[in-house]
Amino acid sequence: MNLKAAQDTRSEAQVAARLSHIRIVLINTSHPGNIGASARAMKVMGLQHLHLVTPKNFPCAEATAMASGADDLLERAVLHDSLESALDGCSLVLGTSARMRSLPMPQMDLRSAAKSALSEHEGQHIAIIFGQERAGLTNDEIHRCHQLVHVDTNPDYSSLNLSQAVQVMAYELRMAVIGGAGNTIAPSDWVPVDAGQMEMFFVHLEQTLLDIKFMNPEQPKRLMARMRRLFNRARPDQNEINILRGILTATQQTAQKHDN
Numbered sequence: 334m335n336l337k338a339a340q341d342t343r344s345e346a347q348v349a350a351r352l353s354h355i356r357i358v359l360i361n362t363s364h365p366g367n368i369g370a371s372a373r374a375m376k377v378m379g380l381q382h383l384h385l386v387t388p389k390n391f392p393c394a395e396a397t398a399m400a401s402g403a404d405d406l407l408e409r410a411v412l413h414d415s416l417e418s419a420l421d422g423c424s425l426v427l428g429t430s431a432r433m434r435s436l437p438m439p440q441m442d443l444r445s446a447a448k449s450a451l452s453e454h455e456g457q458h459i460a461i462i463f464g465q466e467r468a469g470l471t472n473d474e475i476h477r478c479h480q481l482v483h484v485d486t487n488p489d490y491s492s493l494n495l496s497q498a499v500q501v502m503a504y505e506l507r508m509a510v511i512g513g514a515g516n517t518i519a520p521s522d523w524v525p526v527d528a529g530q531m532e533m534f535f536v537h538l539e540q541t542l543l544d545i546k547f548m549n550p551e552q553p554k555r556l557m558a559r560m561r562r563l564f565n566r567a568r569p570d571q572n573e574i575n576i577l578r579g580i581l582t583a584t585q586q587t588a589q590k591h592d593n
Contacts, residue, residue, distance in 0.1 A: 345379070347510075348379050348507065348510050348511065349379050349381070351451060351510045352378075352379050352380050352381070352506060352507070352510060353381065353382075354453070354455075354456065354457060354458050354459060355380060355382065355450055355458075355459045355460075355461065355506060356382040356383070356384050356419075356423070356458065356459070356460050356461070357371065357375055357380060357382065357383055357384065357461055357463070357499060357502075357503075358384045358385075358386060358416075358419045358420070358460050358461065358462040358463065359371060359383070359384070359385050359386065359388070359462075359463050359495070359499075360386045360387070360416060360419075360462060360463065360464050360465060360470070360474060361386060361387050361388070361389070361464070361465040362385065362388045362389065362391075362465065362466065362495065363389050363465060363466050363467070364389075364395075364466065365388070365389075365390045365391055365393035365395045365396040365399075366395045366396065366398075366399040367399075367466065367494070367495045367496050368383075368385065368388060368391055368393075368396045368399075368407070368410075369395065369396035369397060369398060369399030369400035369401075369403075369404075369407065370399045370400070370494075370495075370496030370499075371383070371463075371495060371496045371499040372396075372400045372403040372404075372406040372407050372410070373399065373400050373401050373402070373403040373496070374496050374497075374499045374500035374503055375403070375406060375499065375503050376402070376403035376405075376406055377403075377500075377503070378500075378503035378504055378506065378507040379503075379507055379510075380503050380506065381406065381409070382409075382411075383406050383407070383409070383410040383411070384410065384411045384413060384419045384460070385410055385411070385412050385413065386413045386414075386415065386416050386418075386419050387413070387414060387415075388412070391410075391412070392407065416462070416474060416477060417477075417528070417529070417532060419460065419462075420460050420462075420477060420527075420528035420529070421527065421528065421529050422458050422527045422528075422529070423457075423458045423459060423460040423527055423528045424453060424454075424457040424458065424459070424524070424525040424526065424527050424528075424568075425449070425450065425453055425457070425459045425460070425479055425525070425568075426459075426460045426462065426477055426478045426479050426528055427446050427449070427450065427459070427460070427461045427462070427478060427479065427480055427481070427482050428461075428462050428464075428470050428474065428475055428477070428478035428480075428481050428482065429461065429462065429463050429464070429469075429470070429481070429482045429484065429498055429502065430464070430469055430470050430475060430481045430482070430483070438475065438478070438480065438481050438562055439479075439480045439481065439566060440480065440481045440482070440483045441480055441481075441482060441483070442482070442483055442485060443482060443483075443484060443485075443501060443502055443505040444505055444508075444509070446461075446480070446482040446502070446505070447502075447505040447506045447508070447509035448509050449480070450506065450509075451506070451509050451510060454523075454524050457524065457525070458527070460528070461482070461502060462474065462477075462478065463495060463498060463499060466495050472558075476558055476561045476562075477528065477532075478565070479565045479566070479568060480565075480566075482502070484498060484501060484502075522570075523570050524570055524571065525568040525569065525570055526569060526570065526571055526574050530571075530574060531564070531565070531574075534564070534574055534577060534578060535557070535560070535561060535564070537578060537581050537582075538557075538560060538564075538577075538581060539553065539557055540585075541581040541584055541585050542556070544584075544585050544588050544589075545584060545585075545588045564577075
C-alpha cells in the first residue's frame with residue numbers, strides 16, 4: 334500500500350468512526366426496493382446502521398437487487414415492531430418531514446441537522462427517521478422527534494423519493510465530518526437522556542397532570558403535544574430528568590394527601 338492509499342484508508346476509518354453513532358430509521362416502508370436503494374445510499378456515504386420499523390416486505394430479493402452491493406447493510410439491518418424500539422438508546426431524534434401538521438415544531442435544514450448530529454457527545458446514538466413513502470411521518474411519530482429536518486426543494490415540484498432523501502441526508506452527514514469546522518461542542522457535563530427515558534417521563538407527566546386535574550382527560554393530546562415540544566427542545570440530561578421526575582412524584586403525593 335502506497336502512502337496516499339494509507340492516508341485514504343486512515344481518513345475513511347476516521348469518517349466511519351464519526352458516523353458510527355448514527356442510525357437511519359425507515360418506518361413502515363411500502364416498497365422493498367426503497368429499502369435496498371436506501372442501503373446503497375448509506376453505504377456510499379459511509380453510514381452503516383439501518384433500522385427498519387414494520388416494513389411491508391423484508392427481506393426481499395428486490396431490496397437486495399436495489400442495494401447493488403450494499404446487501405451487507407441489509408443483512409445487518411435491525412427489524413423493529415415499533416418506533417419506540419428503534420429509538421431505544423438514542424439521545425437525539427431528527428425527523429424528516431416535508432410538511433407541518435397541526436402543531437409547528439422547530440425545523441432545520443439538512444446542513445444544520447448534520448452538524449447537530451455530529452455535535453453530540455461521543456457514544457451518544459442519533460436516529461434520523463424517515464416516514465412511510467406516501468404519507469411521511471405521522472403526528473405521533475413527529476412528537477417523538479427533537480427537531481424536524483426540512484429538505485429544501487423546488488416548491489413547484491417538491492416530490493422526493495425515500496432513498497433520494499436518505500442520500501442527500503447521508504451526503505450532508507459525510508460532508509460535515511470531512512469539513513469538521515463549525516460544529517458546536519456540547520458542555521462536558523451534559524449528556525441528554527435517551528428516547529426511552531423521555532417517553533417514561535412523558536407518561537409520568539401526563540399522569541401527574543391528570544392527578545392534579547390540570548389536564549382535561551377528555552382532550553389530553555393537545556396539551557401533551559405542547560409539553561412534548563417543550564421538553565424535547567430542552568433535551569434534559571440524567572440529573573435534570575431525575576429532578577423533574579422527583580417533582581412529579583412529590584406533586585402526586587401532595588395531591589393524594591389533599592384528596593384524602
